[in-house]
Amino acid sequence: MLLERVLGDGARQLRQRRVERRIDTCGLRVRKSLEAFDWAFQPSLNRAFIENLATLAFIDNREDLLITGKSGTGKSHILQSLTLRACEREIRVRYTRCVDLIDDLYAGLADQTYDTRLQKWARAEWLVIDDVGLGQLRRRDDEPTAAHILFNLLDSRHEHAPTALTSNIKLSQWGKYLGDATLAAAILDRLAMTSIRVDIDGPSYRDELARRRAKDHGIVDDST
Numbered sequence: 001m002l003l004e005r006v007l008g009d010g011a012r013q014l015r016q017r018r019v020e021r022r023i024d025t026c027g028l029r030v031r032k033s034l035e036a037f038d039w040a041f042q043p044s045l046n047r048a049f050i051e052n053l054a055t056l057a058f059i060d061n062r063e064d065l066l067i068t069g070k071s072g073t074g075k076s077h078i079l080q081s082l083t084l085r086a087c088e089r090e091i092r093v094r095y096t097r098c099v100d101l102i103d104d105l106y107a108g109l110a111d112q113t114y115d116t117r118l119q120k121w122a123r124a125e126w127l128v129i130d131d132v133g134l135g136q137l138r139r140r141d142d143e144p145t146a147a148h149i150l151f152n153l154l155d156s157r158h159e160h161a162p163t164a165l166t167s168n169i170k171l172s173q174w175g176k177y178l179g180d181a182t183l184a185a186a187i188l189d190r191l192a193m194t195s196i197r198v199d200i201d202g203p204s205y206r207d208e209l210a211r212r213r214a215k216d217h218g219i220v221d222d223s224t
């Protein structure tokens with residue numbers, strides 16, 4: 001009995017350590033939780049739908065996920081909290097911002113490690129690409145475009161390993177942002193076939209935080 005309990009505790013501790021290591025190495029820089037999400041602030045968002053996503057059944061079903069919406073509406077918060085849940089479930093998840101992913105692969109082109117780096121991203125059981133549209137992507141005429149790189153990666157994952165993306169720009173602007181309209185359309189075509197779509201049409205929590213801070217400092221904002 002006692003031995004069983006000791007072994008049980010030991011196994012639990014080992015598992016917890018594995019989970020912590022996964023959280024530390026998956027690419028997350030912050031730990032956000034759905035419990036901390038203020039649903040009342042974003043009333044157009046379907047809470048039951050998002051909580052159902054948090055069961056992560058869509059990962060088992062190999063469904064992609066695409067969350068769009070203006071800046072500050074909680075897209076990253078939601079994906080970061082799902083990433084945390086995936087770590088707790090010991091899913092091999094990798095989280096990255098789009099610019100960092102593209103930068104990493106460009107670095108691979110420069111030092112001949114592109115294929116290994118691409119493999120690393122392609123192999124993740126669940127890949128989370130946050131903030132497509134945010135940040136300046138490198139653009140040089142002698143290198144493939146970001147659209148090309150992203151297409152390669154998503155193509156190698158398509159139908160066997162799911163990917164989640166968020167974007168703060170309209171899908172029609174992906175071509176301009178990623179540097180190739182045709183390939184961006186091809187990426188979106190694939191995603192359209194396999195992805196769950198969530199559009200958050202509502203206020204910015206960042207603006208709300210700024211308003212609260214201003215209020216705390218006695219600065220009155222007349223614009224609202």
Ligand SMILES: Nc1ncnc2c1ncn2[C@@H]1O[C@H](COP(=O)(O)OP(=O)(O)O)[C@@H](O)[C@H]1O
Binds near residue numbers: 039070073206
């Ligand atoms: N409904 C919400 N409840 C609590 N915090 C929120 C909510 N929406 C956003 N935030 C917080 O506001 C900040 C900006 O949100 P974020 O998810 O990064 O927005 P987005 O990715 O859509 O630009 C983050 O610190 C996030 O945790």
Ligand SMILES: [Mg+2]
Binds near residue numbers: 077
């Ligand atoms: Mg974001």
